[in-house]
Amino acid sequence: MRLELGSFPVRTIAFGPATRWADGRLTVDKAAALAEVRRDARIASADLEVAAPGESVRIWPVRDVIEPRIKVDGPGQCYPAICGRDVATVGQGRTHRLSGMGVVEVSSVNWHDSGGDFVETYLDMAGPFAAMYPYQRLQLLCLVVEPDPALSDESRNDAVHKAALAVSDHVARATISLTPPERETFELGPCDPALPRVVYIWGVHSPQAMSGSLTAFCTATYGLTQLTAPWLLHPNEIVDGALTGPYRTAFAMSWTVANNPLFLDLCRRHGRDWSFLGVIVLRTEWTTQHEKQMIANQTAKTAKMLGAQGAVVTWDAGGNEFIEVVRTIQACERLGVKTVFLTSEDDATDGAPTMLEPLPEADAIVSTSFFKNVTLGVADPPPVRRVIGLDRKVIHRGSGVGLHGGADSALPTSGTLPPPWRYDDHYGFGTLSCIE
């Protein structure tokens, strides 16, 4: 499986008479892009705005940031199967991407109505809060979109994400007949058998248990979010977006999945520093001890069957999902597969461990600092000049666990706001780590 990824760097975005890319300048035909969004009768309102790094602008509510990618040659469609897209297996041929930019899905639609999983993320394009996220360095094309409020939760989720993908497709299409200024080939070619063999075990939250639905919206594997057995993917499939979509933290976005530095390093150093065998997607939030242990055993077994000597493990959630993740690490180690775990930490209140279940087998851990902004002591971001999206934000003060409890109030989005309560750098974009 061979995939060529052509990159078209975007240094500015402006609206204009036709959508085109030239020399780092992306021009967007706003009316044409919005016409594609409005083709879906479920969309009630839609508008496009641009935000650039350094601007005094705040974007709220941010559901997702998507990197525009499109198939130029080879089967299927980028970001396959989600929102009714083509289900063909991706990862071959040629894909074009608009690098250095993101399509932002700005909408009040919540993931689902249970379990306290609210859309909480807002983005600032300037200031110290902005510097904590990778998006502040991107040119952002923001789709402010609301669906028919009468639709079900799942239908509204599907509608607004499909709309953001329509904008992503629209701008990416401008590159199809162009020659990419940067190219990179992804291929797990044969390599020196003496190199260590590694897999990437990529934990992804499933909303199934919390929402009670098999089809609730979340980060999806070929469109599926339900609890499934460990799923083996070729890295090229992920480059083409087979794993995509947002979840509740700013680091669980389509853009961060597509640009996961740990994943890209595993691909790029294949054949030089190690032999990369593939990605095992581990769905998390099983809800009995036996299920958690079984899925840990099966994930480790799959790694072993692939011939792995080592595994790198990440996850994108918190709480009880730690159990299947850390037990996967334990099961791998017991089968002789050495593990490295990249994770954020919980707060160490009253001397409690910063890992829910500290097992001795998890002895090689890279910390990306604390899970919560409150533990990190992030200051309230100051007022901004411009707001993209909703002009008020409901906040929940006086609660030690963020959203769950405390007094609610709605503040002007443009004023001083508390940061979203979750930070949680899942893939190591930032430079924060633990306090020794």
Add this chain to the structure above:
Amino acid sequence: MISAIYTFAMTTGANRVVRGARIEHVCGDPSLGSEKDYAYGMRIVGTALQALTVAVPGPTLFDPQAEETPEAVHAS
């Protein structure tokens, strides 16, 4: 402590741990129907009360499902 994720309760130092059903419904199982759900819940609570009467040397698991058939264990 009644917990669906009982090993976690044990590794973090709870002395008497009773195996609960699922995270969504620790003390019962609505899929069984109201009568069986109630009986199942009573068995969990009964096991918990029984556990309080037993001296334990350290974290110990009490399993209300231990005497059930495998089918009943998997019914949740």
